[in-house]
Amino acid sequence: MHTGKADMAKAKNITFFCKECGYESSKWMGQCPSCQEWNTMVEAPVKGSAQTGSHNVGITGISGNAPIRFSQIDSNSEDRYTTGFGELDRVLGGGIVAGSMVLVGGDPGIGKSTILLQVCANIAASRKVLYISGEESPGQIKMRADRIGNMPDNFTLMCETNLNTIDSAIRAEKPDAVVIDSIQTMYCETSDSAPGSVSQVRESTNALMQIAKGLGITVFIVGHVTKEGVVAGPRVLEHMVDTVLYFEGERSESYRIIRAVKNRFGATNEIGVFEMCHEGLREVLNPSEYMLEGKPSGEPGSVVVCLMEGTRPIMVEIQALVCHTNFGMPRRTAAGADYNRMNLLMAVLEKKAGMQLSGCDAYLNIAGGLKVSEPALDLGMVMALISSFRNIPIPDRTIVFGEVGLTGEVRSVSQAKQRVAEAVKLGFEECILPAACLKSVGDISGIRLTGVKSVSELCRK
Numbered sequence: 093m094h095t096g097k098a099d100m101a102k103a104k105n106i107t108f109f110c111k112e113c114g115y116e117s118s119k120w121m122g123q124c125p126s127c128q129e130w131n132t133m134v135e136a137p138v139k140g141s142a143q144t145g146s147h148n149v150g151i152t153g154i155s156g157n158a159p160i161r162f163s164q165i166d167s168n169s170e171d172r173y174t175t176g177f178g179e180l181d182r183v184l185g186g187g188i189v190a191g192s193m194v195l196v197g198g199d200p201g202i203g204k205s206t207i208l209l210q211v212c213a214n215i216a217a218s219r220k221v222l223y224i225s226g227e228e229s230p231g232q233i234k235m236r237a238d239r240i241g242n243m244p245d246n247f248t249l250m251c252e253t254n255l256n257t258i259d260s261a262i263r264a265e266k267p268d269a270v271v272i273d274s275i276q277t278m279y280c281e282t283s284d285s286a287p288g289s290v291s292q293v294r295e296s297t298n299a300l301m302q303i304a305k306g307l308g309i310t311v312f313i314v315g316h317v318t319k320e321g322v323v324a325g326p327r328v329l330e331h332m333v334d335t336v337l338y339f340e341g342e343r344s345e346s347y348r349i350i351r352a353v354k355n356r357f358g359a360t361n362e363i364g365v366f367e368m369c370h371e372g373l374r375e376v377l378n379p380s381e382y383m384l385e386g387k388p389s390g391e392p393g394s395v396v397v398c399l400m401e402g403t404r405p406i407m408v409e410i411q412a413l414v415c416h417t418n419f420g421m422p423r424r425t426a427a428g429a430d431y432n433r434m435n436l437l438m439a440v441l442e443k444k445a446g447m448q449l450s451g452c453d454a455y456l457n458i459a460g461g462l463k464v465s466e467p468a469l470d471l472g473m474v475m476a477l478i479s480s481f482r483n484i485p486i487p488d489r490t491i492v493f494g495e496v497g498l499t500g501e502v503r504s505v506s507q508a509k510q511r512v513a514e515a516v517k518l519g520f521e522e523c524i525l526p527a528a529c530l531k532s533v534g535d536i537s538g539i540r541l542t543g544v545k546s547v548s549e550l551c552r553k
């Protein structure tokens with residue numbers, strides 16, 4: 093008889109975790125079956141047996157609850173309060189829910205600590221807030237706070253990384269909200285792996301979850317996104333928290349986009365747009381105007397697309413550059429848009445519109461740093477590519493939206509009326525949209541509507 097490696101792992105209480113997504117396995121694998129990343133499985137000891145491990149404690153942190161009748165559940169318990177930022181409240185689904193856990197993820201230096209400090213300053217006007225930092229000294233945080241503005245007296249600060257100490261401090265202070273900056277610096281004494289490792293991050297989050305749910309305290313957790321670092325990425329804890337917010341945008345530029353990718357208390361894919369200035373982050377209330385700032389006029393390859401981000405229409409400029417390649421293999425890049433989608437649309441253009449694109453380099457860019465995954469972007473990509481390939485500019489006051497199928501047909505998209513209305517509001521004169529959307533848009537004055545059925549029809553125009 094032989095003992096398999098998995099059995100040995102079990103006997104020694106060793107489990108393998110994926111650094112990226114937290115996938116758990118009893119044996120080591122080269123590729124994570126969950127997120128398909130390579131070389132992300134790391135070994136981590138699991139404390140005690142599975143029965144006593146804290147992984148088995150439910151999300152309320154209370155075990156031994158009896159079943160209750162549905163009618164006896166108090167549904168008015170969702171108590172919300174504002175962050176002080178309308179943009180952030182909307183992303184959260186209408187403000188902070190008391191007792192919820194919010195993960196704020198993003199690249200280092202993008203502004204996670206800044207926005208949370210600002211939120212703390214706003215909340216602390218009427219509630220007790222405890223900010224726990226494992227990354228900066230009190231002096232550094234004070235310096236940052238001085239730039240942001242005045243901190244109310246209800247704001248308390250603690251520089252600590254030991255979760256047991258943090259636990260007792262929270263229980264003694266009884267704040268309404270707690271910020272943990274960042275989860276990758278925290279450690280639980282019960283786990284002997286290093287801070288930032290998968291098991292430590294999970295263990296710490298579990299401990300915090302029990303505090304949050306048990307005492308009804310809102311906990312904000314900062315998580316750095318690390319592509320190939322030694323620390324576990326925030327994706328490891330996405331499934332444990334109630335809400336996941338991610339920062340988008342370039343560190344070198346001033347705008348920051350906060351997107352909800354998971355929200356148990358509201359719609360996902362709502363975005364909030366902020367600008368990083370000297371006094372911290374400032375809300376951008378008219379993101380479309382902001383996104384279109386600096387759009388070149390009369391240049392081929394540039395077109396404005398109307399997208400829906402959650403419940404709100406937003407205009408973005410999409411730019412394409414198509415030129416003949418100097419190498420055998422054409423180069424193609426897509427910044428902000430889906431690279432595979434771009435290749436697919438170029439194949440459609442080649443086949444359906446007779447454009448010789450296989451010998452061309454093509455570069456696509458969404459100005460403004462927004463990452464777009466909406467199908468309504470298709471028609472914009474197609475028009476930008478055609479415009480650059482033929483060197484014909486698209487008139488300035490024109491917007492487009494629509495999905496493009498594999499046979500070159502232009503398909504309708506949702507909320508066409510809202511998109512057109514936003515275009516009218518911003519002074520656009522012509523809208524190129526799927527012909528199938530014309531009916532749902534109806535009569536709108538102030539804008540010329542041009543319906544298109546297929547890519548080849550678009551090319552003839």
Ligand code: TYD
Nearest residue numbers: 200201202203204205206239369370371372
């Ligand atoms: P920070 O919140 O420390 O990033 P994170 O916590 O996500 O790592 O943001 C730091 C960056 O923000 C830094 O590059 C400086 C810039 N910043 C400003 O431009 N203005 C400000 O008022 C503040 C506080 C920071």
Ligand code: MG
Nearest residue numbers: 204205227273
């Ligand atoms: Mg920080």
